[in-house]
Amino acid sequence: MGSREAVVRGRVGYLGPAGTFTHEAVDRLAAVRGMEAKAYSSVADVFHGLETGEVEAGVVPIENSIEGAVTATLDGLAFGRRGIRIAAEVLLPIHFDVFMPASLSGSRLKEVMSHPHALAQCRRFIGRRRLGTRVTLSTAEACERLRSSPQAGVGAIASRKAGDLYGLVAVARGIEDVKDAVTRFVYLARAPRQALEGAPTGADKTSLVLTPKRDLPGSLVELLQEFSSRGINLSRIESRPLKTRLGRYCFFIDASGHIKDATLGEAVRALSRKEVEVKFLGSYADVSAGAVVRGKGGVGRRRIRAIRSVGVIGLGLIGGSMARALKGLDGIEVVGYDRDARAERMASAAGIRCVPISGMGACELVVVAVPIERCEGVFRDLSAHLERRPIVTDVSSVKGPILESARRHLGSRAHFIGGHPMAGSERSGFASSRADLFRGTPWVMTVTEDMPGEAYLRLMELLSRLEMRVAPLSAESHDAAVSMISHLPHVLSYTLTAGTSARAGRAVLEDLAAGSFRDLVRVSGASPDSWARICEMNAACVATALEAYVGDLTKALDYLRRGEIERLRRIFARGHKEHRRFMAPTYQRRRIKWPERTAAVKIKELLESMSRRGGRIEALEIGGGVVRVVAAERKG
Structure with a gap:
């Protein structure tokens, strides 16, 4: 929810014990980042803790899409002390499993215990099996009781997190009557000056x-x-x-x-x-x-939902910079994950809340920013936790194999839109990341026939807020292009540096190396393992580009040996002319406005056209019932 949430240091109270859905909501709220969580046995106790100053903030459920309002929360808000205000909300999809102790998981299920709302949301499962029921104060308490006093034939209905937390095993998954049930939780802050x-x-x-x-x-x-x-x-x-x-x-x-x-x-x-x-x-x-959206007609709903929650997997240079940039946007909740604990510690110190990869499941957008060879494993792990068909994108510099891998592992559970930010550095790691890394740079977005136009619009709106320029391309066109402008330069940089180091008089070369040499070999400071893998995954395109370049180098060598300096000068002149075009490409800009109701179709038409002819989207805004686009199209 971004920088406009009230961030209160101290303790946050929640409906406990550990493992409740409210505890999960606490984990997903950026506003309570860095606060100590204190469990209470009832909603009324959370309000009491707020009123007495025992905690500075609280998280409580307020309504469920199936069972309706949580009356204890409404009463606390209506009749409690003035000054307790709602500062943020979070929606949590509700899924229930049945858990039993591992030693008794083979016994026939006869009875289940849980919170009344959980029992009510699993009526069909309970009724079909003619199970007895027991009421507990929370779903997590049911798991806690079962762990401390295991009984044959008795199970606990709770979330996967609660079952795992209390060391139980699932004997039935997804038993809820309604698969799209959602509970809304609110974050409460005590003092008006902090709130709100x-x-x-x-x-x-x-x-x-x-x-x-x-x-x-x-x-x-x-x-x-x-x-x-x-x-x-x-x-x-x-x-x-x-x-x-x-x-x-x-x-x-x-x-x-x-x-x-x-x-x-x-x-x-x-x-x-x-x-x-x-x-x-x-x-x-x-x-x-x-x-x-607001207009002459007053206040109404956007048809196209804005992205509000983003998960970043991989907190290196690119992922860390993305997380930092997103954290600076209003209304965006950002969470991160990295298998390197040191990277997570640095990210946490920078104010980015880190969660397990399972915590990415409820995000509306997931950015996979790991080395290219790890993408397939991340897609496989992520697919088990996706809840609401989010948009998933990546930052890999090869798109064809990544697109195939994403389709294989994510399938219909996510909208995968391949991405490649044309920004970076020879440095790596979160310590090198910065929030302005992407500002003004192109973001290649792969265009596919089966992607809904609304998914493109939502992602492009967010990228536009980061001041990035979206360049639409097919995966095939992207891989051919970057083999020339990115992969080949890395091959040349590594080989030039390696060849120079083998020459006699190396110490003198090091003493004299200045601008031109350093510009050419700068990127050889990047990870050779990663770049060897990138070239392997785009081998056919890189080989074609390298073959053409070797042909040009061979011509230059022949001209030098034969003393045909005029022909050599022509090669230089052609390169000089192309340099100016690369440094200052010419575009024809036009402003486009579509009604929201037709924008999903229109954006696909525009992206497909640009993917063939070249160009980029320089800005995209959604508001007032319309979508506004600034398109920069190549002249001619």
Whole structure:
């Protein structure tokens, strides 16, 4: 959720024990990065911890797509101390497995224990097997009880994380009645000065509690008209009894927009002048339905969801730079993973939250930034954890084999869009990464026939925010092009450096080496193992490029030996002319605007055309019901 979330140092309370879905939500919230997590046995205890100052923040469930509102959370917000505000939200897909101790996993299942909501969401499984049930305070507590007091025939319904955490084995997977169930969790901050209202992101939600002072006919309709008359969408209305006398209620409302938006602010001020008490619960990034667009018609939903959560696998130069750059964007939650613990420690010190590769499963975009020879293993490991068909991209400098590998391992579980940032350095590792590495550079994006246009739009919007220029190409065209402009220069650099070192008088050469030589051999400082593997994976294209270059070198050698300096000068002149074209390519720019409803089709047409003719997308913005594109197309 990015830099506009309130980041409060100290302790964060959550509905425990360790292994609950709320604990998983804590792990996915960037806002609690670096805080000590404290488990509580109930939602009410989390609120009590906030009110007494025992913790500075809290994470609690607020609603489930199947079972509805979590009333304990609503009561804490409505009747608890003022000043506890919602600073962020996270959506967690809910999947249930049945676990038993390994020593008893062969016994016939007769009874299951879990939280009431979990039991309710697995009614069909329980009913078909005629299982008995026991209620626990949380799904994790069920696992904890089973570990401490194992019983034959008794299982715990919980998440995979909880089962693994308590050393149990799964005897049934995915037993939930509804496969797309989601629970919404909210991050609560105690002090207003820490909480809360950063600048609007353009994709916000504001939560309010409205309590009519008098019970009059039509009073609720009158209150809601303050929103409808201004075109403000209400995504949730929930009533709760005031606990004073029968028939008295307060109303929870989630409104699209930020309290600092003129339209929504005006609506709230108008409510304050009526016979109603207004309790402001917070404005925060809306992760449930993409960004909010504003226009003459007021506030409405974007058709094309903005990417809000990104996982970066591999925190070296490229992956680390990507994570740093994304961390600087508003409204983006970034997590990282690297098998090197030292790289993760450095990333954590830079404010990037590190998670296991399983923690990438709920991200909307996953960037695979590992050495090319490790991509296949990462795709295979990642595929087991993908939850909502995210976009997956990579940064490898060969696209054909990577595209085949991604299709083989990710299949329909992800939208794979091959990527290659044309930026880098001879240095490596997170210590060399920097947030501005990609600014103004091309990002090659592979174009395939079966990719939905909306996936391209979502990825390109994010790349545009990073100030990158998208160059669409087919995998075949990319591999042929980079064999000339990237792979061949590395071959030349390594061989030139190696050949020079074998010459007599090497010490003198080292003393005299200056700009021209250093420019030519700079990239030979990169990993020879990685570049040998890259050339192996693009061997046919590199061999063709090298063969053509050797032919040109042979001509130059013949001209020198025969003293045909004019012919040698012509080669130099041709290179000089091409140098100017490479340094300052000419483009014809045009601004394009499409309605959102047709943009997915239009962008595919444009990308496919550019992939054949050349060109790049210099900017792409989505808002106000339209998609705006700046396309730089090659002249001629």
